[in-house]
Amino acid sequence: xxxxxxYEFCCKVKTVxxxxxxxxxxxxxxxxxxxxxMIITDKGVSQAGLATIVINAIEDKISIGSVEDDVPPxxxxxxxxxxxxxxxxxxxxxxxxxxxxxxxxTAKGVNIVVSEDADDLMQFTGAxxxxxxxxxxxxxxxxxxxxxEVTLVAVIxxxxxxxxxxxxxxxxxxxAAIIDxxxxxxxxxxxxxxTAMDAMTHAIEAYICLSKNPLSDAHALEAIEMISNNIMxxxxxxxxxxxRLALGxxxxxxxxxxxxxxxxxxxxxxxxxxxxCHVPHGTCMSILLPYGLEYNMHKVGDRIAELLFPLAGAKVxxxxxxxxxAQKCVQYTRDMNQKLYEATNGIHARNLKEITDRDQNPMxxxxxxxxxxxxxxxxxxxxxxxxxxxxxxxxxxxxxxxxGEKLDQxxxxxx
Amino acid sequence: MEHFVEIKPxxxxxxxxxxxxxxxxxxxxxxAAAKVDDEVKQEFDALPDGFxxxxxxxxxxxxxxxxxxxxxxxxxxGSKIDTVRLDMKMSLKSIECLFLLFTFQESTPVANSMDRxxxxxxxxxxxxxxxxxxxxxxxxxxxxxxxxAIKRYPKWSLKRHTWNRLMVNLRAIAGF
Numbered sequence: 001x002x003x004x005x006x007y008e009f010c011c012k013v014k015t016v017x018x019x020x021x022x023x024x025x026x027x028x029x030x031x032x033x034x035x036x037x038m039i040i041t042d043k044g045v046s047q048a049g050l051a052t053i054v055i056n057a058i059e060d061k062i063s064i065g066s067v068e069d070d071v072p073p074x075x076x077x078x079x080x081x082x083x084x085x086x087x088x089x090x091x092x093x094x095x096x097x098x099x100x101x102x103x104x105x106t107a108k109g110v111n112i113v114v115s116e117d118a119d120d121l122m123q124f125t126g127a128x129x130x131x132x133x134x135x136x137x138x139x140x141x142x143x144x145x146x147x148x149e150v151t152l153v154a155v156i157x158x159x160x161x162x163x164x165x166x167x168x169x170x171x172x173x174x175x176a177a178i179i180d181x182x183x184x185x186x187x188x189x190x191x192x193x194x195t196a197m198d199a200m201t202h203a204i205e206a207y208i209c210l211s212k213n214p215l216s217d218a219h220a221l222e223a224i225e226m227i228s229n230n231i232m233x234x235x236x237x238x239x240x241x242x243x244r245l246a247l248g249x250x251x252x253x254x255x256x257x258x259x260x261x262x263x264x265x266x267x268x269x270x271x272x273x274x275x276x277c278h279v280p281h282g283t284c285m286s287i288l289l290p291y292g293l294e295y296n297m298h299k300v301g302d303r304i305a306e307l308l309f310p311l312a313g314a315k316v317x318x319x320x321x322x323x324x325x326a327q328k329c330v331q332y333t334r335d336m337n338q339k340l341y342e343a344t345n346g347i348h349a350r351n352l353k354e355i356t357d358r359d360q361n362p363m364x365x366x367x368x369x370x371x372x373x374x375x376x377x378x379x380x381x382x383x384x385x386x387x388x389x390x391x392x393x394x395x396x397x398x399x400x401x402x403x404g405e406k407l408d409q410x411x412x413x414x415x
Numbered sequence: 416m417e418h419f420v421e422i423k424p425x426x427x428x429x430x431x432x433x434x435x436x437x438x439x440x441x442x443x444x445x446x447a448a449a450k451v452d453d454e455v456k457q458e459f460d461a462l463p464d465g466f467x468x469x470x471x472x473x474x475x476x477x478x479x480x481x482x483x484x485x486x487x488x489x490x491x492x493g494s495k496i497d498t499v500r501l502d503m504k505m506s507l508k509s510i511e512c513l514f515l516l517f518t519f520q521e522s523t524p525v526a527n528s529m530d531r532x533x534x535x536x537x538x539x540x541x542x543x544x545x546x547x548x549x550x551x552x553x554x555x556x557x558x559x560x561x562x563x564a565i566k567r568y569p570k571w572s573l574k575r576h577t578w579n580r581l582m583v584n585l586r587a588i589a590g591f
Contacts, residue, residue: 004528005529006530006531007529007530008530166538209528210524210525210527210528211528211529211530262528377539377543378538378540378542378543379538379539380541380542383524383527383528383542384524384527384528386566387566387567388565388567413567413570415565415566415567415568
């Protein structure tokens with residue numbers, strides 16, 4: 001057990017998880033003194049009927065001030081300011097965010113503007129800009145992966161100036177997260193697979209990276225075990241509500257873990273693949289997970305070895321010699337990707353060159369790898385990776401991940 | 416600030432003097448490395464002209480300020496953060512945290528991972544500055560100390576280890 005000489009841990013989000021928990025939203029809002037919530041969601045969630053499920057679950061107990069589903073896939077400054085103006089016009093007093101990361105980021109941005117009675121989110125950039133509690137915000141995640149329902153960050157894009165702004169404050173933590181399997185029950189398995197692996201990556205990086213601490217470790221280990229035990233159950237029976245609930249709970253656990261210990265190079269590279277080639281985040285995480293473990297093996301092999309227990313179970317852990325556990329852990333993550341590939345009829349990509357768009361065009365041409373490597377050097381998660389990461393290192397890992405070959409660990413420069 | 420009252424620490428005169436001298440010299444060395452070292456030059460080239468950043472201890476220093484002017488020339492700009500427009504502010508949580516860092520009891524990555532280092536500004540720019548400071552530390556410190564300060568000690572050419580190191584140190588002392 002690693003105990004740092006100093007660490008911080010905070011998660012004050014009330015988590016309400018289980019079957020039928022959407023119906024608890026009116027009571028939660030009432031306890032916070034709110035009576036006229038705005039629902040913020042996106043078109044995809046609306047069209048999938050998920051916003052309707054939420055509305056049907058709460059509308060007989062509370063009046064809904066407004067439903068806004070104009071959130072783009074990449075949260076946008078203008079959209080935030082626009083929705084904030086509607087919030088004020090409709091005299092709303094709280095927010096229910098129904099969706100994934102961009103919906104929640106948008107909701108957090110709107111909450112800043114309306115709580116501070118401002119017109120423009122830009123007034124609140126920078127550390128320490130928020131100094132008081134915001135309006136009540138309830139997060140209802142519709143995927144089991146991002147964990148953004150328990151994170152203190154909002155990323156809002158300013159498309160006019162071609163930049164992304166990061167807002168970080170404990171005041172941005174939602175007041176409650178609702179984990180109801182009805183929200184993920186209709187999620188197709190080819191999306192459920194990478195989102196679950198996204199949560200798995202959050203938990204694994206939380207456990208092996210520099211900011212780990214005993215409290216984040218506890219959340220991470222539980223998340224890994226829950227995902228490992230339930231991911232294939234969801235693949236085999238997508239309408240298994242209990243398995244969906246387990247994945248949703250695990251994603252929240254992983255979110256708590258990584259928001260208190262940060263993530264490392266898997267996210268460094270994954271963010272950059274996503275940014276340069278517009279690949280879904282979970283897909284990048286699934287593919288890069290074994291490579292991140294291999295790259296850091298010489299620095300944190302003991303931590304990686306410990307992960308074999310929650311990943312593969314007591315029997316495999318006990319029958320694997322101590323010195324082989326870390327490598328077995330890496331192999332286990334590769335085997336998971338292979339099983340997911342088979343369960344999704346080949347849609348779940350195992351390497352970067354297998355990723356295709358809807359028209360079956362490759363999304364990550366090999367010629368883009370240098371640009372991805374350069375972009376990675378500007379990602380903040382690079383600070384938290386156990387081993388240093390420079391341009392050549394990024395390119396080496398990306399090349400192996402593109403080809404789908406194991407990383408040659410003898411080529412890793414060791415610090 | 417009506418909700419939070421910042422408590423200013425005691426003077427800690429000796430630590431303040433020690434850190435002020437260190438920050439002054441590191442600032443001068445960054446200015447020198449930007450002229451001597453190709454990698455540092457490239458990092459600064461990628462930053463916008465007029466970019467200015469500070470490093471110091473929250474809440475009341477000491478600090479160092481380094482900036483790149485409109486012609487792309489990198490300059491140490493002194494120790495006052497009130498008189499310049501900063502694009503990025505890197506602050507250690509307290510003067511004690513800065514002392515841990517500058518006495519190599521704690522590396523930059525460890526300080527960051529223990530929530531002691533705050534960055535107010537664009538993260539990609541912060542990544543560049545951390546890489547620049549890592550290189551400057553390799554120039555200024557003997558290997559056995561530099562290894563405590565950075566994640567991986569670099570494999571440099573003989574010229575970079577000797578001539579460039581000499582030039583960075585001489586320029587930092589001479590201030591040009």
